[in-house]
Amino acid sequence: MNWFYLSSPSTFYRFAGWLTPWFFALAALLTAAGLYYGFIVAPTDAQQGEVYRVIFIHVPAAWMSMFLYFVMAAYAAASLTFNTRLAAMMARAVAPTGALFTFVALWTGAFWGRPTWGTYWAWDARMTSELVLLFLYFGFIALANAFDDPRRGDRAAALLALIGLVNLPIIYFSVHWWNTLHQGSTVKLTGTSMHVAMLTAMLLMVFAFWMYAIGAALTRVRSIILERERRTRWVRAL
Amino acid sequence: MNHGFYLWMSYGATALALAIEIAMLVAKRAKSRRLIEEERDLEAQD
Numbered sequence: 433m434n435w436f437y438l439s440s441p442s443t444f445y446r447f448a449g450w451l452t453p454w455f456f457a458l459a460a461l462l463t464a465a466g467l468y469y470g471f472i473v474a475p476t477d478a479q480q481g482e483v484y485r486v487i488f489i490h491v492p493a494a495w496m497s498m499f500l501y502f503v504m505a506a507y508a509a510a511s512l513t514f515n516t517r518l519a520a521m522m523a524r525a526v527a528p529t530g531a532l533f534t535f536v537a538l539w540t541g542a543f544w545g546r547p548t549w550g551t552y553w554a555w556d557a558r559m560t561s562e563l564v565l566l567f568l569y570f571g572f573i574a575l576a577n578a579f580d581d582p583r584r585g586d587r588a589a590a591l592l593a594l595i596g597l598v599n600l601p602i603i604y605f606s607v608h609w610w611n612t613l614h615q616g617s618t619v620k621l622t623g624t625s626m627h628v629a630m631l632t633a634m635l636l637m638v639f640a641f642w643m644y645a646i647g648a649a650l651t652r653v654r655s656i657i658l659e660r661e662r663r664t665r666w667v668r669a670l
Numbered sequence: 671m672n673h674g675f676y677l678w679m680s681y682g683a684t685a686l687a688l689a690i691e692i693a694m695l696v697a698k699r700a701k702s703r704r705l706i707e708e709e710r711d712l713e714a715q716d
Contacts, residue, residue, distance in 0.1 A: 483673035486680045493684070532691050539687075540680040547676055644688070651695045658702035662709045670706070 439518050441657045442666045448650040455647035459640050466636035474629040484630075486544040491619075492638040494537035496645055497565060498600055500530035504572070505597045508590035518653075520586035521660065523593065524576050525653035529645050531569035538562055549613060557606035558614035561599055568596040582660065 438444050470488040477484040504526040511520035541559065542552040553559065576582075576589035607616045618624060624631055661667045 481673055483676050485677060489680060489684050528694075529691065532687055536684050536687055539683050543676045543680045543683075547673055648691060648695060652698065655695070655698040655702040659705055662702070662706045667706060668710060668713070 439516060441518055441521070441661055442664075444518055445654055445657045448654050452647050452650045452654075455643045455650065459643035459647060462636050462640035462643060466633055466640050469629060469633035469636055474633050475627060480548055483544060483547045486540050487630075488633050488637050490537060490540040490544055491634055492641045493533045493540060494562065495638060496641045497530060497534035497537050497562070498603060499642075500526055500533060500645060501565060501568070501593075501596070501600060504530055505593045508593035511586055512590045512594075517660070518657075520583070520590065521653050521656045522649070523572075523590060524586070524656055525649045526645075527569055527572050527576070528652065529648045531566060531573065533641065533645070534562065534566040534569060538566065554613045556612040556614055557610040558603065558612050561603040561606050564599055565596075565603060568592070568599060572596070 438447055466488060470485055474485070474488075476482055504523050507519045507523035507526065510516060511523060538559070541562075545554075546552050572589045572593055575592055576585045579585035579588065606612060607614055618626060619631070619634070626634075658667060658670075
């Protein structure tokens with residue numbers, strides 16, 4: 433497959449249009465399976481009771497918030513390095529979904545923290561760096577839309593995205609570097625202490641959010657392509 | 671301890687946030703379509 437062929441907005445517009453329904457359908461199926469495992473199959477936690485089931489959306493949302501920022505920064509770097517229009521459009525398309533998952537991670541974390549820690553919020557390193565991530569997403573979106581010339585907005589926002597990358601290792605390692613209220617990682621590459629049904633539910637929701645994020649980003653980039661390319665012959669011929 | 675409130679607030683807010691994003695995607699799509707129509711109208715006037 434010639435990947436450069438897909439870097440043309442007109443080709444990618446059609447390709448994304450073909451892929452998008454599949455990603456949304458997969459997201460719906462995986463969400464149904466994840467909720468079934470999370471609420472029916474997974475047992476009640478001995479210490480936390482039912483409220484632990486918040487982790488089935490909190491952890492996937494937190495992982496996606498960081499992963500999407502990395503993807504956005506990678507597109508931003510590609511747009512700055514190769515001056516490709518589509519990479520800049522993809523960075524813009526990923527940002528709102530990344531912000532949404534960051535918000536979901538913070539919100540669900542608060543509603544898990546209240547019954548387990550006794551507080552909705554603490555200024556500990558993990559939570560504060562995740563909040564900084566939300567502000568970085570907001571900053572990226574605001575900066576990208578702050579210029580009349582969208583290409584200038586692309587470049588300014590791309591720089592901010594790259595500078596903000598430094599926050600990702602801070603979020604990830606914060607629970608090791610500082611003494612935080614937030615607990616360390618339960619799921620590691622080397623293994624986990626979680627019950628298999630709990631882990632299955634969580635991983636199903638991770639993949640569901642992943643599929644949703646791709647579907648949402650592809651839908652958004654199609655609209656961005658139409659807006660940017662509306663004076664071209666292929667768009668007017670649609 | 672009843673944890674229903676915390677579960678509903680978490681899952682409900684997530685569902686609401688996703689619904690809002692989908693509605694915004696539909697609105698953005700409609701806006702981009704409208705811009706294309708305006709462009710076509712301008713071209714027709716020329």
